Amino acid sequence: MTSNIEAVRRRNRERPETFIEVSPSDYDELKVDSAIDCNVVVEKALSELVGMVQRKEARYHRDLPVQIFAKLKAAVLASSVVAPEIKELL
Numbered sequence: 001m002t003s004n005i006e007a008v009r010r011r012n013r014e015r016p017e018t019f020i021e022v023s024p025s026d027y028d029e030l031k032v033d034s035a036i037d038c039n040v041v042v043e044k045a046l047s048e049l050v051g052m053v054q055r056k057e058a059r060y061h062r063d064l065p066v067q068i069f070a071k072l073k074a075a076v077l078a079s080s081v082v083a084p085e086i087k088e089l090l
């Protein structure tokens with residue numbers, strides 16, 4: 001997720017269905033309008049995430065609202081670069 005929405009739009013100009021934009025009014029954990037490029041999926045082991053939280057490199061956020069998760073899922077499924085094995089996990 002990034003606040004650099006224009007960069008995500010440029011990178012995905014040929015495939016706009018593969019990114020979503022989220023605003024603080026949609027998800028109040030955000031402070032600024034943001035974009036998620038659903039062509040980029042980063043896999044992390046649970047133990048790695050726990051370590052990141054313990055080292056304060058990441059923090060817990062409330063779950064995404066159902067509507068945003070549905071858009072995120074649809075954008076990942078629309079991606080031609082995300083591996084089928086990843087899509088099956090959704």
